[in-house]
Amino acid sequence: MEPNTDELKRFLENKIISLKKEVEYYEYLLSLLESGYTPIKGNKGSLEYIKNRKGETIAEVFFTPPLMKVVIKKKINIKEAYMNALSKILEDAKNSDKIEYNIISDKEDLREINITNIRDNITYNKLKVGLQTILERASA
Structure with missing residues (x-):
């Protein structure tokens, strides 16, 4: 029993x-x-900005479904802890939402993040919020 x-x-x-x-x-x-x-209709793209607490633009987020491109505008020397958190967010989305991603860096400076196969706004917003949180903290 x-x-x-x-x-x-x-x-x-x-x-x-x-x-x-x-x-x-x-x-x-x-x-x-x-x-x-509000849902994005058709292949219209959007441009959003990730800013730090001082109001300075850290990155530009270009989204034209199914592609998302995060271009870093301010020098961000990303520490290992932040890189691990960034990788975790992207890997989780890769496993659950079937996205693909590529992180481009120059030595220890983060330059760009390219994400493909984003099929809906929910995935896009989840990724954008996660990336925004990490980038804001990494740039502080």
């Missing part, structure tokens, strides 16, 4: 974790709608 209890406990714990992730996803979608989400 004991093994069945352990199996049931593991099943329930895994189910709770799965449902929490699902709730987080729906909360994220709701936050997008509440923040004024």
Whole structure:
């Protein structure tokens, strides 16, 4: 009888974790709608800026579905911890959203990030927010 209890406990714990992730996803979608989400139609591109706390432009984000290009405008000597965080965000998106990416750097200075196969605004916004957070902290 004991093994069945352990199996049931593991099943329930895994189910709770799965449902929490699902709730987080729906909360994220709701936050997008509440923040004024508008879908991009056709192949029209967009240009957005990532700025630091001082209001200086750190990077330009060009998005023409399915391509996203982040061009670094300010010299950012990216430390290993930030590079690991950047790689984690991109690898997670590669595994879950099937994107491809390329990080271009000159020695230790980050220059550009190219991402392909972005199929929807949710993936785009998730990546942009993640990259913005890391770039803001790395440039401080």
